[in-house]
Amino acid sequence: MPRSGMNGVDFESNVDFSRLRKDRLERARQSMKNYGLSALICYDFDNIRYITGTHIGEWNRNKMNRYCLLIDGVEQPFLFDPAAPSKRQRVDWLAKDHIMPAVGSMRGAIPVEVDMVSKVAEQVAQYFKEYGVTGKVGMDITDIPLIRALEDKNVEIVDGQQAMLDARIIKTDDEIQLLKTSAAMVDAAYYDLAKALRPGIMENELVAIANYKLYGWGSELVEFVNSISGQRGNPHSHTFSNRMIRPGELIYFDIGNTYNGYKTCYYRTFSCGVPNAAQRTAYEKASKWIKASISAIKAGNTSADVAKCWPAATELGFKNEEEAFLLQFAHGIGLGLWEKPVISRLFSLDNPFELKEGMVFALETWCASEDGSGSARIEEEVVVTKDGCEIITKFPSDEITSCGLPGCQFL
Template sequence: MHYNRPRSTATWGLNAKDWEAGVDYNKLRNDRLDRAQTACGDAGFGAFLCFNFDNIRYITGTHIGEWGRDKFDRYCLCPNDSAPFLWDPASPAKRKSSPWLGNRVDAPVSTMQGAIPPEHGIQNIFAKQIKEKMVELGIEKQPLGIDVMELPMLRALEAEKINVVDGQQALMNAREVKTEEEIELLKVACAMVDAAYLDIAKGIRPGAKESDLVAIANEKLYAMGSERVECVNSVSGPRGAPHSHTFSDRMIQPGDMIFLDIMNTYNGYKTCYYRTFICGQPNDAQNEAYEICSNWVSAAIDAIKPGVKLDDIASLWPRAEEFGYANEDEAFLLQFGHGVGLSLWERPIISRRYMGQKTELKKGMVFAVECWKGADDGSGAARIEEEVVVTDDGCEIITNFPSDHLISCGLPGCEIY
């Protein structure tokens, strides 16, 4: 079906130019830091201490290869009223590539998720490093908001008499509404996936494997400038009901429904973006599943506007038992909404599993709405997802590959062959 809300596309190209404004990256960095420091002060913290890569990027405007994401060997301190300090494995390079940091960058020390055992005492060296910096800034007696960290390092901070508190909620407060530059980058990331879906549709045919479609997506996106393709779910035929949430080497066959979810990253900003196709022509059960799924997505999109409570959207979706699942715990993620930004899942989280949240939608929020419906004949399932930007009086859709009907691919007489 066609949605009632308008669509929106990226304004600028992928490259910075001397003759066209494009994304203002200095403004992006400054606005994000300002929001983080405001949230820090509002929470009554002296500073944030962040290990999460996305929080570090939000605060410092820096990045390092994805190889480092799970090492816990990179962190930053963000005071509520002065410039942040970064500890980074490539600190000499950061002084060159990130001049806005000045000399506020140094080498980290970490147990690297337990790779260095606690008896070596690295956690104590780390804690003294943080305490010394807090004393230098005059905030050693104020609470330190932590996002995530290793338990021995947390205990070492407490041993230094640092008042450690949960900082992640305050950081989510800062990040839940996106700036204009963030929204533009999210639109570009979606536009890249728009292009990837056309190549994928052309690749769907009998004999192609689910993994072949994953390869097509990766090749297209990296060629266009993707920073990271976090995941491509590619699920065909009976593997789609129930949803397996991963691709395999299954061979696509005539009559299969195929759905994919592409998680692309452009300049840090993510996509979560499902589309469903059919190899050949759909039968009645497959068309019905697709239309029901589309109606669920459309109902949610129609309800989105500032001030709406999350339960008002979640209640528009069927209960788990109505689409073949035992309970809301097992059905979680199938009728789902989640914020998208530097992280794949941010606020708001919309689900029947988590009813009763106090969060209300705000202008500038960006989130995905995704629904699933299995075909009654067991031949597969429909999965549709749209990303939206909340506007003054509704929302705009920024995922623009067609989803108004089940697109047929791969055999003579199909739309795409």
């Protein structure tokens, strides 16, 4: 559980954001050195936040006009941000001369003849020259013209995303507390969804309820609410519709909440009415698989130990593991929804990855009900500990939560 409240107080210890920023920056710096990089250029919003502790809003995530530089031997990163004047007033952990405006090409939307890409490359090259960057420079994501422009400035660009993913793979205690708080918000949202679920309500109405509650509690972003009922659950639709819920159907939700940057990926299954025998059987299978895989999560075990707990794709009625990808699945979670390492029967059995204390995973399983009334879907988030793991998603999952009709748990 989160140790303290959602807002800091003076009488109890809580998340220490100064420590959080310091620890993340040091981990990024060490990973950069481990990969033999003299600098990092980051456009990935999650990497920018990890390194600089800054954010500007999700509206800017895919514009490719905000970035940061981390240079070996320079104490502070350099932030290039569209809201630089505001950041200089409100960000006191970066020197003002380390916060510069950013325009970029807006993914090609700014006229090519303006040549903003070359201007960005020239600016970056000047910083590298000033601070003696001569070796390989890691870059996480970018567009092709910018890579070419940097290469024209004799900047040797290599993959920097793996360095950042490795920096982020082990969570600090402050990060784990934020992940727990984000999950706690979704625990509560599921209670409100259970109260609202009844015959006649539509998938999108349930999505609206979850969004309303989460934003009211202080969510920074509700990245998604998958609301999937009845026949839309097999095969998995991976999105919501305006379908109306009917008695006797299974409904499952996946909620991607973001609290202070930290994500959830958290499925639960409900029934509209008391679940029948076929639905219970499907749920029992999904529950058995997820409990087995959770029991395999502990430091020293590997991703192969987890993946072998799940059925093969052909057992679920799919042609191959590619078709069933994401159904029996696990992924790291933190500032990013999918972080390293990812676990799947597609590759983990032959390419095992060692689990280490402090990793945080979301594990998910799926099983269709043989009567065609829907599918069971369960997901739990766990923190790897020395002797096992701690489950941080707390809404009950031992059985299907029944809703909306006489005899149900929620009416």
